[in-house]
Amino acid sequence: MRLALAILGSALLAAWGVGFAGPYEQQVLTIAGINALAVLGYQLVFGRLGALSLAQGIFFAVGAYATGLLATRWGLSFPVTFLVSILAPMLVALVVSIPVLRLGSHYFALATLGIAQLGTLVAVNWEDVTGGANGIYGVPEIAAFGQTVPVGSAMLVLVWGLVVFGVILFGLLTQGARGARLATLERSPLAAGAIGIDAGRTRLTLFLIGAGFAGAAGALQAHAVGVVSPAVARFDVMVAILAMAVIGGRGSALGAVLGAVLLTHLPEWFRAFESYYLIAYGVAVLATVILLPSGLAGLIRRTPARPPTRPPNWVATGPLAKSQTGFARPAGLARRPPATLTVAGAGKRFGGLIALEGVDLHISPGRIIGLIGPNGSGKTTLLNLISGLERADTGRVRLDAVDISGLPANHIARLGVARCFQHPDLPGELTAFEAVLAATPGDASAVDRAADSAADRAIGCLRELGIDMLASRRVSDLAAAEQRRLEIARALATQPRVLLLDEPAAGLGENERVDLARQLRQLAEGGLGILVVEHTMDFLLPLADRVVCLVAGRRVAEGEAAEVVRDPAAISAYFGEAPA
Amino acid sequence: MRKIIVATAQIAFLAGALSSGSALAESVDIPILVPITGFISLEGTAQRNGAVQALETPPAGVSVSYEVSDTSTSPEVAVNALRRAISKGKPVAAAASIFGTQMLAMLPIAKRAGLPLITVSGTAKLTELGNPYIFRFFPGDAVVKVAHARYAVEELGAKRPAIIYQTTSYGQSGRAELARILTKLGAPPVFEEALSVKVKDMLPAITRARAAKADMLLLHLHSGSTALVVRQARGAGWDVPIVAGSAMHQPTTAALLRPAELKGVCAESASSPISESTADVKAFTAEFRKRFKTEPDAFALGQYDGIRMVLAALKDGAKDAEGVRAWLSSHTHKGLAMTYKSDGKGNMAHDALILCYDGSGNAPRIVKRYDNVDGVLE
Structure with missing residues (x-):
């Protein structure tokens, strides 16, 4: 809906500009379109990844200078200068991404600010190339294939045509499963890794594309103004892009267009106030931020990805073929071959604290292993080592014959180890369907050609946990028990071969625990190996095939539940007395 | 009765239309497009005030309207303005x-x-582009930097001058000219450094x-930076002598410093209205x-003189922009600061002090003209 409005609005603005506006209004509208392109790119990085990059302004400047230099010194035509102006900032982004993309939010902001400052210094002081403070002047109007695109109607149509193209590209990158993955990556970065999202690759891709958008905008700016000066590299440009993104509506293409149009025009509307116009401008911007915290685009509710309405292609195989829900397992849910997970001699220290020492563990297909122990005994640390969120100091972790020790979390998830967290780690603004859709195998940075099957798979996972009727509800509106099931459904969407659950019964009522135990047992009967960390013994002991007890990072007991509860070491360290 | 009312209304409408038509025919528009916000707002505001004073007191028979638009500090905003x-007209x-x-x-x-654009910008490049619509009513670097360097070397005896300049077009353009002339005078700069307008230390x-081991400090900085360096x-x-750029002559710059700090400080300029003793400048x-x-400064007076020359062109019969351009290109005008004449490139000012x-x-006080x-004036 918002995407369609952005496209329609852009087309209407261009039509109004051509049909009714004078040269001045056309110029301002052209600049607004150029800003919209830069902000669209910024929405990918800041809006969708939540990364406060302060380098978008310098990417804009690189595009502007590339066009200025190539057009004035070598007289190259627009197709060449435009392409180079897009690629040059992407190349700069690629180089700077190596050190900065790994950094946390505020360090990332500071690092990109440093890059922006460096760019400004280069623009001012590398006089032989950039023209110094005078800049590069006499940038010609756009000309290609024997046609000139003069500033005015023609330039306006070109710029807003590119905005429409940019909005469509933005939509392709951020809608459906891809949008859900980006939301998960932004709101729940740990969970994103655990469901197989390659955070580094996704961040790099969007950072580069965002830089390309800025470069395109800078190139058009050079043609529209005719001069490229260090003013394009000043921090003001970055601040303007940031303000447009926030006031328009963070993360939305419509927000980029609205923010750019509004903030480009506001100073012009207030120009008659002379030196006081900045006050009027500031008041208007402040009022917008206070009255519309989600930005202008927030006035129109986001349209979530819709679950498929047609019946998926059912295939009656596996243990759920006759489940209580009456549904067979959809084709998309067909699992990969079961696998055995083996932990041998795992050890982990945090400074002087020994969190794990020489722990062995074996999870066979179709078996449920219970992991118990007092708080601080190393249970969650063990899950983190297996799932790649922590790196073991000693020992190996193998999935069948594959050594997965030290692999990144997303890689381990893709190999078939899924996990849930002690506290469900789900992006609240997504629907339940979208939260699961995010985990369906795919690549957030590539065109998802299997969107339909991914949607079928997602709804199938929700059905397997009996919560498909919640598909359209927002995650933040779900009860705790529903969120726990949703997180398991999301883990199943990764098509796991081994499932790790961290206190799945915490906070659940008795009936809910019974239901959950039944569902886990059914999953195990389908061949899935499951490791359950739990303190609720009346839930775990009847469920687990074997139980391992950890105390102070060491395995003190292992065996069938009945054996472990009688084990003196387990009783002494954990139970206190044998449970009934 | 009804016919009388209708006839009266028609006459009133006709009279109104004629009078407004007459006013439109006489009144001409001269917009003021200057930076009144941002790091160059001191100079831009002086420009604005000079232009406004000229436009508010046009010669008899000339009617003008104007609107002030802030160009801030980016080319894009200036182009929009x-x-x-x-x-608009x-x-x-x-x-x-x-x-x-x-x-x-x-x-362009x-x-x-x-x-025609009437400016007091000192950037040398402006009048080197062959654009016939630029008219600069402030001596360019080729004039004021000659005075700047000559005074330092010939009057104060500089042998090892240091140049501190701004990383703006004004600063870089002036530095190049200053270094060239100093070298020609046998006192090449021993030190040069560029400062951003954001630098405070x-x-x-x-x-x-x-x-x-510089024996003199030559500054080519904007107002705030000049005061900070001094x-x-x-x-x-x-305590070496300091010969600064035109920013130092501005009363707003001097007001930032104590008199003791100003001792031994000189500045080049096109004029200094508060230092002149002629009646016309005193009245201005x-x-x-x-x-x-x-207080007015040389930028205000230069812009005032420039707009006064445009008004003189209108008074002399120039009907439109092309007429004004032709008049400015071919006439000599005695302004308050100096006599103005185009050198064929749009440089109208040729004196410095x-x-x-x-x-x-x-x-x-004025020590050297x-x-x-x-x-050009010969």
Whole structure:
């Protein structure tokens, strides 16, 4: 809906500009379109990844200078200068991404600010190339294939045509499963890794594309103004892009267009106030931020990805073929071959604290292993080592014959180890369907050609946990028990071969625990190996095939539940007395 | 009765239409497009005030209207302001930004629209582009930097001057000219450093200049930076003579410093309204103070003279922008600061002067005049 409005609005603005506006209004509208392109790119990085990059302004400047230099010194035509102006900032982004993309939010902001400052210094002081403070002047109007695109109607149509193209590209990158993955990556970065999202690759891709958008905008700016000066590299440009993104509506293409149009025009509307116009401008911007915290685009509710309405292609195989829900397992849910997970001699220290020492563990297909122990005994640390969120100091972790020790979390998830967290780690603004859709195998940075099957798979996972009727509800509106099931459904969407659950019964009522135990047992009967960390013994002991007890990072007991509860070491360290 | 009312209304309408038509025919539009916000707002505001004072007191028989638009500090805003001014009516000329980078962006548009731009920007490049619509009423670097360098070398005996300049088009353009002339005069700079307008701690640059054994400090900085360098150099106990750029002549710059700090400080300029003793300039200064509650400087007077020359062209029969351009290109005009004449490139001002502060107050006195430096008036 918002995407369609952005496209329609852009087309209407261009039509109004051509049909009714004078040269001045056309110029301002052209600049607004150029800003919209830069902000669209910024929405990918800041809006969708939540990364406060302060380098978008310098990417804009690189595009502007590339066009200025190539057009004035070598007289190259627009197709060449435009392409180079897009690629040059992407190349700069690629180089700077190596050190900065790994950094946390505020360090990332500071690092990109440093890059922006460096760019400004280069623009001012590398006089032989950039023209110094005078800049590069006499940038010609756009000309290609024997046609000139003069500033005015023609330039306006070109710029807003590119905005429409940019909005469509933005939509392709951020809608459906891809949008859900980006939301998960932004709101729940740990969970994103655990469901197989390659955070580094996704961040790099969007950072580069965002830089390309800025470069395109800078190139058009050079043609529209005719001069490229260090003013394009000043921090003001970055601040303007940031303000447009926030006031328009963070993360939305419509927000980029609205923010750019509004903030480009506001100073012009207030120009008659002379030196006081900045006050009027500031008041208007402040009022917008206070009255519309989600930005202008927030006035129109986001349209979530819709679950498929047609019946998926059912295939009656596996243990759920006759489940209580009456549904067979959809084709998309067909699992990969079961696998055995083996932990041998795992050890982990945090400074002087020994969190794990020489722990062995074996999870066979179709078996449920219970992991118990007092708080601080190393249970969650063990899950983190297996799932790649922590790196073991000693020992190996193998999935069948594959050594997965030290692999990144997303890689381990893709190999078939899924996990849930002690506290469900789900992006609240997504629907339940979208939260699961995010985990369906795919690549957030590539065109998802299997969107339909991914949607079928997602709804199938929700059905397997009996919560498909919640598909359209927002995650933040779900009860705790529903969120726990949703997180398991999301883990199943990764098509796991081994499932790790961290206190799945915490906070659940008795009936809910019974239901959950039944569902886990059914999953195990389908061949899935499951490791359950739990303190609720009346839930775990009847469920687990074997139980391992950890105390102070060491395995003190292992065996069938009945054996472990009688084990003196387990009783002494954990139970206190044998449970009934 | 009804016929009388209708007839009266028709007559009134006709009279109104005629009178407004008559007013439109006489009134001409001269927009003021200058930076009144941002780091160059002191100079831009002086420009604005000079232009406004000229437009508020047009010669008899000339009616003008004007609107002030802020160009801030980016070329894009200046271009928008110019396009807006052009699209709103048929201006015969425009008072245009002192900021050289903005002028470079505005010039092609002014050329396409056939609109003369009246400016006091010192950026040398502006009049080297062959654009016939630029008219600069402040001596360019080729004039004032000659006065600047000659005074330092010939009058104060500089042998090892240091140059501190700004990383703006104004700064870089002036530095190149200053270094060239100093070298020609046999006193090449021993130290050069560029400062951003954002830099507030000038001591590192001052210390390096001192370490280079400079015997004089030549500044080519905007107002705020000039005051900071002077204060911090004096604060550091470095008492070498300082010959600064035109920013130092501005009363608003001097007001930032104590008289003791100003001792031994000189500045180049096109004029200094508060230092002149002629009746015309005194009258201008008094009117300026009354109108704007501030002291006029050379930028205000240069812009005033420029707009007065446009008004003289209109008074002399120029009907439109092209007529004004032709008149400005071919006539000599005696202004308050100096006599103006185009050198064929749009450089209208050819005199410069040197002002010095003696440490007893914040008003400088004129110590040296360099008239007709480039020989155009002969």
